[in-house]
Amino acid sequence: MKVLVTGAAGFIGYHLSKRLMGEGHIVVGLDNINDYYDVNLKYARLNELGIQRGDAERWNVLCESDKFKGSFTFVRMHLENRDELPTLFKNEGFDVVCNLAAQAGVRYSLENPEAYIDSNVVGFLNILESCRHNNIKHLLYASSSSVYGESNKPVFSVDDNVDYPISLYAATKKSNELMAFTYSHLYGIPTTGLRFFTVYGPWGRPDMAMFLFTKAISENNPIKVFNNGDMSRDFTYIDDIINGITIALNNLPENKVPYRLTNIGNGNPQSLMEFIEAIEEHMGKEAEKVFLPMQAGDVPRTAADTSELEKLGYKSTTSINEGVKAFIDWYKGFYNI
Known part of the structure; x- marks a missing residue:
């Protein structure tokens, strides 16, 4: 497949790009490399994927790497650019899109709310519109366990009411889920929202x-x-997260409206x-x-019900001791x- 991975210089995007290339897929990675945290770490991740920093610093220029079995091409771009993003979709002919790009962080959303609307709402709308006009077979996108707010349930299920987010970051993720449902309903675009639970591991984010x-x-x-x-947190090791994403990627939603939400967590x-x-x-x-x-x-706490993804073969297997080491x-x- 030809897969667009947005947020490819980020923690999860880097690991997913590496996995997909290892499986022989054609991967195009997109990232704006903002300075929310140390850009040197982002460039170092891209270097691991075969992209030199000097190439990655240029805007809207495709940089190619053949470091793995598949291929990796990187482009530096903003999701909210209404001219460049649709052109990229048109020129590249993606089969699948994994939208992991977002302005991350619960606490930072209190300081810089505009960044969250630009990237997480306007940017996601551009992704949806680009998918709509380019026959994308499956859109997967990053949601978050933060949408559950101050839930007091022992386990968080995708069937729970999540109408009360307590941060703007969580509100933007909830809005992504609503927007995705609308596009699945109106245009038949298969979408899968991935509610991640406290991801950690090598190459992780400095703000975690x-x-x-x-x-x-x-x-x-x-x-x-x-x-x-x-x-308490449902700490989930990065390899288990990537396993969950790839399982979801290879299994389309089977609902009447091709829309799905799934938790990806440890369950412990x-x-x-x-x-x-x-x-x-x-x-x-x-x-x-x-x-x-x-x-x-x-x-105060998060706890993932992963039963729906487990039906497709998912299982979190990495212990805290192994992951921390x-x-x-x-x-x-x-x-x-």
Whole structure:
């Protein structure tokens, strides 16, 4: 297949591009490489995919790599560009689109709300319109466990009511799901929304807890523990996330309206303190902890019901201990610690 992966310089997009190329697919990666976090990490991911930084820095220029069994071409572009994105679709003739590009982060949405509307709403509309006019066989897009808000249910199901997001980031993800349903209903475009649950692993984002805690411990700085540590997350290792995406990619929605939502999580939530203990163990030192109240827009717990995806063959198999060790081994190697 010829697959467009947006957000290809990002954490999940990088790993998905690598997997698809390994399977022999033709991959075109798109990213605007914004400075929400260190762009050097984004360029380093692209380098792993065979794209040199000097090439990746240019706008709207296709850069090719033949590093893997399949092929990878990168283009630097904004999703919200109403001229360049439709032209890319027309010229490249994609079979499938995996839209992982978005302005990420719950807390940053309190500081820079405009970025979320531009990328996550306007940009997603351009993706939908481009899919509509170019006979895309399947659109997969990143949603988030944050849409569940302050749910008090023991397990979060895609059948739950998610009408009360508590951050603008979550609201944009909920809006993506509504927009996708409309396009599936009106134009018959098969769409799958992927509700990710706290993804971690090698090449992860610097604004996530795994990265923040590891960096602080390595530099002998204190770590911030919110809600006084009384939190739990459905931490999901990146390889399990990629397995879930590829399973969903290869199985079209079978509903009357070709629309589907699915959780991709571990299904076994861990307490934040247990997560920190695993990091401490593999770093070989105890963290100095500063206990703080809950942050605005954050939630105390997440827990994924993955039963629908399991029917298609999905299973999260990576333990917290294995996943944390893999991240820390990568971190020490990447930063020469």
